[in-house]
Each structure stands twice: as structure tokens, then as C-alpha cells.
Ligand SMILES: NC(=O)C1=CN([C@@H]2O[C@H](COP(=O)(O)OP(=O)(O)OC[C@H]3O[C@@H](n4cnc5c(N)ncnc54)[C@H](O)[C@@H]3O)[C@@H](O)[C@H]2O)C=CC1
């Protein structure tokens with residue numbers, strides 16, 4: 331009997347209209363059948379969210395809400411292994427990665443935003459106009475309302491909780507649509523929310539493809555949309571909400587650059603780059619896909635990267651020492667491989683990879699791909715400009731700091747960059763020049779959940795993290811009281 335993954339509405343699992351297949355990317359086997367939400371199901375989810383907002387959840391005090399959210403974090407930790415299994419079956423990622431990144435972050439997200447909500451103050455002013463009167467002004471934050479949460483497949487539980495935790499911490503209710511590729515952890519979270527005592531209707535999940543997502547973004551009773559995924563989808567969502575002028579928060583794609591200066595510690599740089607190029611098989615919006623290397627150390631860095639990429643252990647999630655899993659789907663592998671074909675046509679030299687690896691027969695149906703590095707591409711080449719979202723990167727030499735900064739910033743995206751140098755002055759000079767939301771120096775993906783996270787241009791709208799998330803999930807009401 332194949333597992334059934336149902337929609338979660340008003341505290342209950344609910345059938346959809348027909349099902350679609352959830353495929354395990356490790357071997358192409360059927361992981362589960364997923365119940366599709368049509369308009370009727372989405373309407374029920376939005377109504378449940380609205381009723382919960384108008385009901386007990388909406389009238390709860392912050393300490394009461396905080397207590398429930400802390401129990402959710404506890405319960406996520408108690409059900410860690412179940413969430414881990416769900417996440418791995420949907421994504422095929424290595425167990426160590428899923429443990430230390432995905433599932434770890436689910437409870438960490440709840441803890442961090444709960445702490446922020448518990449300690450948040452108010453913006454307040456004593457206003458003293460020239461006529462000698464004075465007034466007290468303070469801004470209270472009201473929840474946005476029913477929030478549509480639409481998330482992708484690369485870090486399913488991490489990205490979902492990164493949005494749901496601050497939404498709930500600020501008193502909203504949510505209708506979540508996980509990716510059609512990775513519905514399991516979002517569905518299981520419904521059970522966990524109920525076990526933690528979250529009132530029915532606060533957390534709702536509907537399953538389906540983009541058309542189900544569009545039913546949320548065009549729903550007349552949704553008050554805002556938060557989305558992580560491809561830039562083109564962000565653009566479609568922006569159009570969908572434009573008539574109602576809904577607030578949106580978007581974390582979109584990237585074509586992230588790394589700059590390696592001749593004074594970098596090469597061993598540490600190669601290790602750091604290996605991490606930034608190949609984590610989650612390159613399927614993180616923050617992953618590096620363009621590496622600019624100062625000419626005197628170009629050959630050494632390329633050789634170092636080739637060696638470390640060769641050493642990455644490709645394997646199944648639970649196999650001892652696996653560092654590199656499959657891509658999410660055969661369709662996505664076709665997209666990534668298409669860029670490898672294009673790179674070759676455009677004259678690239680393939681340093682390593684660019685191919686579908688030979689895997690044992692039982693894994694031949696999986697979406698495996700090799701870590702891939704190219705040299706010889708022009709900085710302006712299509713492959714160096716478009717987000718591939720796979721374990722691939724182009725390596726390009728540069729001569730001067732100005733040239734490196736210019737090339738790194740010559741992109742429509744603006745998400746993340748990493749500078750590798752031992753020159754502190756240079757680090758301070760170059761880091762703020764990067765046109766990105768996240769500018770790392772001698773590291774990559776170093777996170778503090780209170781810090782602003784997000785990008786500009788095609789990489790997104792707004793910042794999330796700590797109180798920055800609260801700016802999206804709340805509407806301030808400025809109260810002005812004349813005192814004298
Ligand atoms: N963070 C990022 O930068 C990500 C980028 N990608 C890139 O996007 C490509 C496509 O992957 P997808 O999973 O299809 O990403 P996507 O952006 O199409 O999908 C993300 C989520 O949005 C939903 N969605 C799609 N169209 C929608 C619409 N019109 N209205 C509302 N919701 C909609 C999807 O069902 C999914 O839940 C990948 O090949 C990859 O290159 C994928 C995932 C994350």
C-alpha cells in the first residue's frame with residue numbers, strides 16, 4: 331500500500347480531488363501519492379485560517395502564543411527522526427546534511443522567532459510640536475491576517491518553518507503550499523502542530539502544482555504572500571496579487587559570485603568553495619555558480635577544486651560518509667545537463683563532471699549528476715548569467731580588484747557573494763561594494779537567524795530574519811495620544 335499524503339485543514343487531514351505521484355529521487359520509485367487541492371479545498375483552508383484568526387488564536391496574548399510555539403519547537407525535536415525520514419525520502423539528500431541543516435533548523439526557526447516575539451518592544455516617541463504641546467506616539471504591530479506561504483523543494487522544512495514560525499509568532503494564520511516534489515514534511519508538521527496544542531485552523535497545508543499555488547495568491551481572503559523559489563514564479567505571483575496590492579516577501583534565485591584574491595589562504599578557500607558550490611548538490615539559492623580567481627593563483631585554485639570535487643562521496647542518503655546526493659528530479663537534471671551541453675557548445679573546458687554518473691542498477695532510476703566545473707567561459711556567457719541551481723560553476727580569472735567587483739556585480743540577481751582574502755582592509759573595502767543582501771568574507775552560509783536575510787533585483791523583495799520578518803508579517807498601527 332502506497333503512502334497517502336493529504337491536505338491538512340482545520341486540524342484534520344483532508345482528501346483532495348485525485349492524487350499525483352511523489353517520487354523518491356534516489357531511485358525513481360514511488361514514495362507516496364499526494365492529494366491534490368482544487369479551488370474547493372483551498373477555499374476550505376483559507377476559511378479555516380480566517381475563522382482561527384477571528385477565533386481563539388486572534389485573541390490570545392503574546393505569552394500564551396509564545397508558550398504554544400515553544401511546545402512546537404520541543405515537539406519537532408521529539409519527532410526529529412520522523413521529520414528526517416520524510417525529508418530524506420522526498421529529497422534524497424545525505425542524512426548528515428538533513429540532520430544538521432534541514433531538521434535542525436525547523437526547531438531553531440521556531441525558537442528564534444519565538445524569542446524575538448517574547449522580547450519585542452514598541453517603537454515609541456514623545457512628540458513635541460513647536461506650539462508647546464506634547465504627545466505620546468507608539469506603534470503597535472497587528473498581524474497581517476491570513477498569509478499564503480509558498481515554498482520550494484530544495485530545503486523544504488527549513489524554508490517552510492522560516493516563514494511559518496514568524497507568521498505565527500506575530501499572530502497570523504497560514505495556508506501553506508509545499509512544493510509538489512516535497513510534500514511530506516509540511517504534511518507531517520500538521521500532526522506535530524496539533525500535538526503541541528496549536529488551535530485548529532492556524533496552520534493549514536494544501537498540496538498541488540503551481541496552479542494550486544495560484545489559487546492561494548488570487549484568493550480574495552488572503553492578506554499577504556510569502557514565497558521562496560524561482561524568480562520567474564516570483565514575477566508571476568507579483569502579477570497575481572497586483573490587483574489587490576497585497577504585500578509580498580520574496581526570496582528568489584541567485585547567480586552568486588565568489589572572489590578569490592591572490593592573498594587568500596588557498597587551502598581554506600578551496601574547502602570553503604567546495605562547500606559553497608556543492609552543498610545540497612548545488613540546490614541552495616545561496617550556492618556559488620561563478621568563481622572569479624586572481625590570475626596568479628588561478629591554476630592552483632582550479633587544481634584544488636578539481637581534487638576536492640573528485641573526492642566528494644556520491645551516494646544514497648544513509649550510506650556512511652555520503653556527501654553528495656541526487657538532484658531533486660529527472661526534470662531538474664535535464665535542466666542542469668542542458669546547461670552542461672550549452673557550456674560545451676560555447677567552448678568551455680570541462681574540468682570535472684558535466685555528466686550523468688554510472689550508478690548501480692538499483693539506483694539507475696534516480697536523478698544523479700556529477701559535480702561540475704568549467705573554465706574558458708566568457709563572463710558574459712549565458713551559462714554564467716542564468717541560475718542553473720545545480721552542482722555547477724564557471725571559473726574565470728581576473729587581474730584587478732576593480733575588475734573582479736565589476737564582474738561579480740554584473741548580474742540581474744543580488745543575493746549572496748563570498749570574498750576570499752587574508753587582507754582585512756580589502757575585505758572591508760570590497761564586502762560592502764557587493765550588490766547583494768548577503769556578503770560573506772572567508773566563509774559561506776554563516777547564518778544568524780536575527781540578521782536580515784534576502785536579496786535585491788531578481789533575487790527578491792524584502793528581508794526576513796528576526797524583527798525584519800516581523801516587518802512583513804505585521805501592520806503597524808501608530809497611536810498618537812495628545813498629552814498637553
Ligand atoms: N530558491 C530558489 O532560488 C529556487 C530556485 N529553483 C529553480 O526553479 C526551477 C523550478 O523549480 P520549481 O520547484 O518548479 O520552482 P518554482 O518557483 O516554480 O516553485 C516553487 C513553489 O511555487 C509554486 N508555484 C509555481 N508556480 C506558481 C504560481 N504561478 N503561483 C503560485 N505558486 C506557484 C510551486 O508549486 C512550488 O511550491 C528549478 O529548476 C530551479 O532552477 C527552485 C527552487 C528554489
Ligand SMILES: O=C(O)/C=C/C=C(\O)C(=O)O
Nearest residue numbers: 484492558581614615616
Ligand atoms: O534561510 C536559510 O538559511 C536558507 C535559505 C535558502 C533559500 O532561501 C533557498 O535556497 O531558496
